[in-house]
Structure formats: C-alpha cells, structure tokens
Amino acid sequence: MKIFFFGTEQKLPLALQPNFSDYEDNWDDPWFWLVHPGSLSSFLIEKQEQVSKCIKRGGAILLVSGSPLCSEKEAQRLEAEKNDRIHFLRSSCTDSPVGSAPSRVALRILRFLKLIEDLNPYETVPWSEVEASRWPENLLAIYLVVKALQTCLEDESAIRNAWDLMDTEWKRKVWVNAWNEYHEDLKMNASSWTDAGLPALDGDLGMPVSSKVAAATTTLRRAFPN
Amino acid sequence: MKPVAANIDLDQLRATLEHTWLKRRLLFLLRTERDEWLKAVATEPLPEVLEGIPAQIQQSRHLLSSLLEGYSPAQLIDQGVLAALPREARGLIRDAVHRAYLNSNVMQPLVARFGTALNDVESQAAQVPSAWATGVGNEKLTGVLMNLEYAAEQLRRALLDLPQEVVLP
Numbered sequence: 028m029k030i031f032f033f034g035t036e037q038k039l040p041l042a043l044q045p046n047f048s049d050y051e052d053n054w055d056d057p058w059f060w061l062v063h064p065g066s067l068s069s070f071l072i073e074k075q076e077q078v079s080k081c082i083k084r085g086g087a088i089l090l091v092s093g094s095p096l097c098s099e100k101e102a103q104r105l106e107a108e109k110n111d112r113i114h115f116l117r118s119s120c121t122d123s124p125v126g127s128a129p130s131r132v133a134l135r136i137l138r139f140l141k142l143i144e145d146l147n148p149y150e151t152v153p154w155s156e157v158e159a160s161r162w163p164e165n166l167l168a169i170y171l172v173v174k175a176l177q178t179c180l181e182d183e184s185a186i187r188n189a190w191d192l193m194d195t196e197w198k199r200k201v202w203v204n205a206w207n208e209y210h211e212d213l214k215m216n217a218s219s220w221t222d223a224g225l226p227a228l229d230g231d232l233g234m235p236v237s238s239k240v241a242a243a244t245t246t247l248r249r250a251f252p253n
Numbered sequence: 254m255k256p257v258a259a260n261i262d263l264d265q266l267r268a269t270l271e272h273t274w275l276k277r278r279l280l281f282l283l284r285t286e287r288d289e290w291l292k293a294v295a296t297e298p299l300p301e302v303l304e305g306i307p308a309q310i311q312q313s314r315h316l317l318s319s320l321l322e323g324y325s326p327a328q329l330i331d332q333g334v335l336a337a338l339p340r341e342a343r344g345l346i347r348d349a350v351h352r353a354y355l356n357s358n359v360m361q362p363l364v365a366r367f368g369t370a371l372n373d374v375e376s377q378a379a380q381v382p383s384a385w386a387t388g389v390g391n392e393k394l395t396g397v398l399m400n401l402e403y404a405a406e407q408l409r410r411a412l413l414d415l416p417q418e419v420v421l422p
Contacts, residue, residue: 133268159418168334171326174422175349178356182345189342201334251421 028059028086028146059143060088061136071105078113085148088113089157091136097121114154135159162251163208165201169225170247177240190234198232209250219246263323266316271412274309275405278302283402291395295386303385306378313371313408320364324420327351353422360420367415370408377401 058081062070070090071078081088090113097105102115118132139157146152172190176183190198206228209215223246224239226232235243282302290300298304329335330347338346354360377400384394 132264134264134272137268137272164333167329170421171330171335171350172346174353175346178353178422179345179349182349186342186345186349189339189345193338197337248421252418 028143028148030061030140030143031058032061032063058084058086059140059146060086061140062088062090078109082109082112085150086112087143087152089116089136089139089154090114091116091119111154112152114152114157117158132159160252163205163212165204166208166247166250168201169205170244170250172234173240173243173247176234176237177244183237187234195232199228202226202232203228209247213250215250223247263316263319266312267412267415270309270313270316271409275409275412279306279309279405280402280409283398283405287395287398287402290398293385299382299385303378303381306374306381310371310375310378313374317364317368317371320367320415321355321360324360324416325351325354326419326421327354329419350422354420357420357422359416363411363415367408367411370404370411373404374401374408377404 060081078088088109097115097120099117099120102117102120106113106115116132116136136157139153142153142156172186175186179186206220209220210217221227223243224235225243225246226235234240279302282300286300327347327350330343330350335343335346377397380397381394381401384391384397387393
C-alpha cells in the first residue's frame with residue numbers, strides 16, 4: 028500500500044517524512060494514512076468522509092501524536108468501531124501504562140511502514156509491530172526500589188522507612204499487581220518469588236530484608252528483557 | 254507511565270541522523286553520485302550534502318552528550334507507581350538507580366564507539382574541501398570520499414546498535 032501523511036508535518040520526525048508518497052486525489056488506490064492530528068476529535072469529525080473512503084478501499088490509518096490523543100479505552104472503542112482499520116499509537120494515549128521505553132518510537136514506525144508497503148488492501152494490519160513492548164509497571168517499580176536498596180547501603184534505611192510509611196492499601200495494590208505481572212502475565216515460577224524474599228500478599232508488605240535484597244534483585248531482573 | 258520528553262527528542266534526533274542524514278542522504282549520495290563528483294571541476298561548489306556535514310556533526314555531538322543520561326532508568330522514578338513516594342525518597346532511589354546503571358557499564362562502550370565513529374567522520378569530512386579544490390580526476394578526492402563513506406557507515410552502525418530501551422542495571 029502507498030503511504031500518505033496527513034497532519035502537522037513539522038511535528039513528525041524528519042526521519043519519517045521521506046517515506047510518504049505524493050497524495051493523489053483518486054480514491055481508487057488504497058492508501059495507508061499516517062496521521063498526526065492537531066486534535067483527534069476534529070480530525071475524525073472533519074475527515075469523516077475521507078476516513079470512511081480510505082477504509083472502504085482496504086486502506087488503514089495509524090494515528091500518532093506528540094501530544095495525548097485520548098484514553099486507551101477510548102482508543103480501543105474507536106478502533107473496534109472501525110473494524111481495526113485504524114489504530115492509535117498507545118504511547119500517545121493519555122493513560123498509557125509504563126512503556127518499555129521511550130526510545131526508538133520513530134525507528135519503530137519506520138520499520139512498521141516497511142511492512143505496510145508490502146501489505147495488500149484489506150489485509151490484516153500487524154498493529155502490534157508498531158507498539159513498544161511494555162514492561163510490567165509494578166514489577167518495574169519494585170525492582171527499582173530493591174535495586175536502590177542493593178546499590179546504596181547508606182540510604183537503605185531511609186528508603187525502607189519511606190516505603191513502610193506509605194499507605195497500606197497502596198502498598199498492597201503495588202505488591203498484588205507486581206505478583207500478578209510476575210506470575211500470571213510472565214508465567215514465572217511462584218516459588219522463586221518467595222525464595223527471593225519477596226512478600227506473601229497477606230503478610231508484611233515491606234521490602235525484602237537486607238540478606239535477601241541481592242536474591243530479590245536477581246529474581247526481579249529476569250522479568251525485563253535487556 | 255509516559256515517556257519523558259527528553260527521550261522522545263533523543264529518539265527523533267537519532268532516527269533523523271541515522272535514517273534521514275546518513276542512510277538516505279550522505280551514504281546514498283556517496284554511493285550514487287561519487288563518479289559525477291569526481292568529474293566536477295574545482296571551481297564548482299561543494300555539493301550541498303558534503304557542505305552540510307559539519308552541521309550534522311554538531312547535531313550528532315548533541316546526541317552524543319545526551320546518550321548516557323538519556324538511557325538512564327533514573328528517569329522512570331518520577332513516573333507511574335513510584336511517583337506516589339515522597340520527593341526525598343524518590344531522590345534517593347533515583348540517585349541509587351542511576352549509580353547502579355553507571356556501574357553496569359552497558360552504555361559507556363556504546364557511547365565511546367559512537368564518539369569514535371563521529372570523530373572519524375569529522376576527520377574524513379575535514380579533508381573534503383581541500384581535496385575538492387584540487388580538481389578533476391584527482392586520486393586524493395577519490396580516497397577521501399571512500400574513507401568518508403566507510404566512516405559514515407560505521408557511524409550509522411553505531412547508531413543502530415544503541416539499545417532500544419532504557420537500560421536497566
């Protein structure tokens with residue numbers, strides 16, 4: 028499919044711009060639109076007719092933005108409404124969860140556009156290829172705290188105190204979510220959690236004791252790719 | 254947790270340097286236009302892409318100076334779950350995590366490689382104007398352009414080999 032850029036050009040990385048074809052105003056060709064809308068609502072309302080034509084011809088639309096577009100839930104609703112022929116880059120959603128990383132958005136889009144060039148009209152668009160892999164947010168938080176405990180012994184008690192003084196419900200939520208990410212999402216072994224001195228969810232919600240910090244660090248680190 | 258603005262800029266700058274400048278302009282033109290350039294007379298102005306190298310090197314130096322901080326997980330502390338912690342505690346965790354990241358020594362070799370490759374491009378590019386001035390069919394210009402192409406390719410590879418994500422210690 029040919030690729031057409033639609034939006035605020037100066038806000039898009041220069042690296043992406045050479046990929047665009049010149050737009051031709053004949054709707055016989057299916058187009059893949061890369062859209063950087065000034066505002067989501069105005070784009071989808073004002074361009075309603077063109078969006079429908081694009082999709083009807085087997086095209087598809089990726090919406091990217093440097094500024095938040097909408098919530099992830101709203102994005103999912105709009106995507107479903109268009110039979111998954113449109114997609115919102117998740118890092119642009121107002122409530123996007125912890126990403127892997129901030130970096131390589133532009134290069135990832137470039138690689139994705141290469142796939143799109145070889146795509147035929149109406150073919151399923153591999154949207155997952157444009158999204159960053161996500162790190163488990165709560166596990167990441169726990170890991171960073173444990174790593175800090177391991178690295179900076181002189182501040183260990185201050186960090187532990189700050190954690191212990193946090194609201195019990197907040198701590199429980201973080202630990203429960205971290206456990207779910209560890210065991211349910213990543214399918215990691217349950218016994219490795221307790222072996223590493225990580226807490227039982229119905230017990231003390233503190234950080235691992237000093238003698239277990241190294242083991243906890245090693246265990247939690249396995250949840251992340253690099 | 255949202256990506257921080259500094260890293261978005263970093264990513265865009267890297268993509269622009271690797272893709273727009275090196276791959277699609279400098280390397281492409283060095284490979285496709287070199288024979289034409291070698292036929293040019295000394296009085297002809299330097300091609301725009303060669304004349305523009307110092308400006309791109311300046312951008313690359315900006316990227317180089319941002320790399321070590323840009324990949325640090327310290328930036329994750331003030332986002333998401335840990336944002337609820339008191340500021341002082343976040344400061345302690347941030348410093349400790351950054352120290353662990355530096356101790357892991359993952360980025361330093363990559364940064365050094367990028368810096369060396371950048372110096373090589375700068376050094377080769379510095380020879381272009383005088384070689385160009387010697388005129389048609391000179392062997393010096395041929396060698397300089399070949400060396401520049403090699404150095405630019407090494408620089409591009411150094412950019413491509415940078416991690417895809419924040420580096421966890």
